[in-house]
Amino acid sequence: MGSKISNIKRDRFINVASRRVQKILDGLDSLAKCANRSNYDFTDEEVTKMIKAIKEKTKALESAYTNNAPSSKNTFKF
Secondary structure: OHHHHHHHHHHHHHHHHHHHHHHHHHHHHHHHHHHOOOOOOOOHHHHHHHHHHHHHHHHHHHHHHHHOOOOOOOOOOO
C-alpha cells in the first residue's frame, strides 16, 4: 500500500517538476534575447543585478532540496 502511494507521489513530482523546469528554461531563453543590443539598451550594473538575483534564487532552490528549507517568494525590480 505504501509503495503505491510512493509511486503516485513520485509520478506527480516527475510530471510537475518537469513542466516547471521547462518553464524556467524557456524563461531564461526569453531573457537571453534581451541581450541583443540592437533592440535593447542596458547597463552592466543592470545585467549584474539580474544575474545576482537568479543565482540567489538558484542557491535557495538547492537549499530547499538539501535542507528542506522553506522557499521564499521574491520579486525582482531594478
